[in-house]
Amino acid sequence: METEIPAMLAARQLVRPERFLFHSSRMRMKTVSHDELAAMDGESDRCALELSDAHVDVLGYACLVAIMSMGIGYHRRSEARLHQRTVENGAPAPVVTSAGALVEGLKAIGARRIVVVAPYMKPLTRLVVEYLASEGYDVIDHVALEIPDNMAVAAHDPERLPDIVAGLNYADADAIVLSACVQMPSLPVVAKVEALTGKPVITAAVATTWSMLGALGLERVAPGAGALLSGAY
Structure with a gap:
């Protein structure tokens, strides 16, 4: 999240006028296990609040398996709940999960x-x-x-x-x-x-970048990132 997504958006800045700033709030996880992923997901509400303090335009939840390990279709519930946290904080922003x-x-x-x-x-x-x-x-x-x-x-x-x-x-x-x-x-x-x-x-990471650009209402294009970000979609 903190390397490839900024790299794709930096490449996009060479061909499109928009410029991007990045803010991060971290959920702790060392070993990729079901228990640690569940504990990590439990911190996501705090992260949404912290990031919405900065009045960001879009939030990206960057752990695919943390979402998918929480049950079928969980990405929809997570996105809706975390968006609601930003609304409650007076800084509504769309939420994208990598899943x-x-x-x-x-x-x-x-x-x-x-x-x-x-x-x-x-x-x-x-x-x-x-x-x-x-x-x-x-x-x-x-x-x-x-x-x-x-x-x-x-x-x-x-x-x-x-x-x-x-x-x-x-x-x-x-x-x-x-x-x-x-x-x-x-x-x-x-x-x-x-x-x-x-x-x-x-x-x-490519899909998350594509979804974040869509949530921002921007053309979904980034050089060197494959078919999805070619501009065809």
Whole structure:
């Protein structure tokens, strides 16, 4: 959230006139486990209040699996509740979750059959697959990289991702979810994987950027971020 989304919006500033400022409020989480994710989500109301103190124009909730592990369809309840916190604070702002953004971004590009790369342990990855299935997507193949430590997820080398995707059965997929996690870097190889596979590539961070631009009423375009931010959607 604090690296790739600003990078995409900085690239956008080279081709469009809008300028962006970033404010962060952090929810604590060290090990990517169900219990820590639930505790983390419990801090989201505080974060929404803190950020709305700055009268921001849009809030982005940046942990996909924290939302998806809380139950089917939870992104809608979370977005509505956190928006209400901003309203109560006198600074109403739309709220985007990376989970909801991925769901909507896949819909925008017309994808139904997808393959997914996730850094999570297998039980959490299954929750992500089930969540996407509940939203109408057929996950025809996926891989769990099984990285439990959140800092290790951030340190994962994105240059490994093209070879990881090569090991998936993506031939019949409509799209590739290159990183189902805003914490795992993927932006440097989005264009490369699109070129190698001939498939549109989407990530949690790309989808979150796309949704945030939409919430701001701006053209959803950012150079080098793949099909979803090409300007076609």
